[in-house]
Amino acid sequence: MVRVCSGGGISMASRAALIAGVIVVIALVAAAALVMGGEKTKPAETPPGTTSPAPSTPATPAETATETGAAGRREIVLKVGLLVDESGPTSDVGRDYARGAEAAFKYFNEKGVYTKDGVRVRFEYVKRDYAYNPSKAVEFYREFRDRYGVVAIVGWGTADTEKLADQVAKDKVLYISASYSAKLVGKPFNFFPAPDYSTQACAAVKWMAEKKQDARLALLYDHKVAYSKSPIPAIKAYAPEAGVEIVADVDLPLKATGADAERAIQQAMGSKPDFLWCGNTIHSCSLAAKALVKYGLEAVQVSNVWGFDERFPQMAGSGVEGKVAGVSPWIWPEYAKDKPGYKEVYEAAKMMGISEDKVNLRFMQGFMNVWLLVKAIERTTSTELMEKKGEALKEALESSCQGDPIQLGDITPPMRFCPGKHLPFTSVYIVVYGEDGKFHFEGPVSPEGFDCVAATQG
The missing domain is CATH 3.40.50.2300 (Response regulator)
Structure with a gap:
């Protein structure tokens, strides 16, 4: 820092030199700030296969959760992995599941998701088709964790989810799968909104x-x-x-x-x-x-x-x-269109340009898994989410064990996830x-x- 003082016998020439120096420093600082600001707002290049519900803010290997927002409003950006089978042996049901999950991300981003202390959370998700290959799933999991710093994953199959269960617990990444394997019921970071x-x-x-x-x-x-x-x-x-x-x-x-x-x-x-x-x-x-x-x-x-x-x-x-x-475990969408929960599924499909006749059980299952993640966010504070990340989401879902149960509209009965036994209902x-x-x-x-x-x- 340069300080300009008056008096003390400094010559006019020296003063002029000091003033000129200050002007140069100010100009350099202003230029640097301009450059840094430009780099900060420049969209990062989206890697192949990456999908984000907000094209202007693609998923990047930045911080897992940040506080941003227009006009200084606090907003948390949450990175989530989406692991699907759109080309492998279970793609006959996997494609619609993936569409439902993506529709849910878009729907909740536009509707607004808030922590219990009123801070908005925006999803940025990275989608990978692992074609039902467990080894490929492990590879993509490492990418989700190491490159993107995800705090949660919306996943798919049994072999891969079981294989990753101990690792996600070690890494404290919340994992909501389309596999309802009984072997996952006792895993601390694995959840699903269904009986096993x-x-x-x-x-x-x-x-x-x-x-x-x-x-x-x-x-x-x-x-x-x-x-x-x-x-x-x-x-x-x-x-x-x-x-x-x-x-x-x-x-x-x-x-x-x-x-x-x-x-x-x-x-x-x-x-x-x-x-x-x-x-x-x-x-x-x-x-x-x-x-x-x-x-x-x-x-x-x-x-x-x-x-x-x-x-x-x-x-x-x-x-x-x-x-x-x-x-x-649930009534199919066609038979409960106007009931709470089902209405949200159809609204999400409409946002994606998907006609009502394309909304089926598989689409709803994908939507439900993202919705369960939303329920976890709504039960935690912004501070807990920023500091504890996936662990905060786990604890939020487990708060249903003794506290208020979790319900996805009328789609599910009241669900309780208890530590050591994530079996929300049995019917x-x-x-x-x-x-x-x-x-x-x-x-x-x-x-x-x-x-x-x-x-x-x-």
Whole structure:
């Protein structure tokens, strides 16, 4: 710092030199400030595959949370990873899920998300399609963490989410997945707004037992895929308790061909089942239903949550009326358009230019996972979020254990996430495609008195 003093015997020439020096310094400081300000507002180059709901503010490897905003208003920018399968073996349900999640980011950014002390939070998300390859998921997770400094991830599959569970706990990154694996229920940073796969499957077995005494059940699922295998130990443990006999355990590839499905159905037919459990996604489950009709198997096929939705009758073809059903923890959007929660889903779709007829169960599932993240933000303060980041979000969701439950409009019942057991509720609907060619929601059904999570975890 240069200080100009008067008096003290300094000559006029010296004073002139000092004044000139001050002017030069001021000019240099002003120029530097101008340059720095320009660099600060210049949008960073968006890497390939990166998506941001606000094109003018793409996700960058800057601070995880910053306080910015027009006219000095406080605003926190939250970096989030979005891991999806849009090109791999589960893309038959993954593409719409990804669209729903992206629509939710846009919707909540425009609507406004606020911490409980009134500070606005804006999302910047980085999207990666890992094509259902767990190794690729690990690679993208490291990118999310190291390059972008995300505090939360909206993720996808079972094998990759299970594989990353201990690492995200170590890194304190909140992870909300589309995998409802029972093995994630006890992981401290993993959450989902649904019962786990095993609890869902046990509820389906209970429904079968109520439909037919001494029911016989054949299992169809990919024996090599973690998601497909996930609830099988619980089904096998619970079935005898419910009075259901497991009569066959048949391998049906996740990426089955029509011939694969026909072989699986023919193999199952030998055991004369009353029910089939399909543990894959909708592509192979619909092929199995088509084969069931072709070979005249007198049984009802019940598919898991990812194996049955609004498209099933069209994909399976004629003749499946009264022969197929599926598990869903929620009423589908088409049947509750005007109810709280569902209205928000449709509003988000409209913002993205997506017509109402394209809003389905998968779109809603993606929206719900982002909404659960929003609920966490609303339960924390700006200081907690800035200082504790993912850990603050975890604690916010777990505050529902003893405090007020979390509810996503009328989509979910009141949810409680307790430390050590992130099982928000245990009931599901069995969605039956009736002989009248319409979907019927039966339930809710819950496998009360049996711990299906423990049966899975061994």
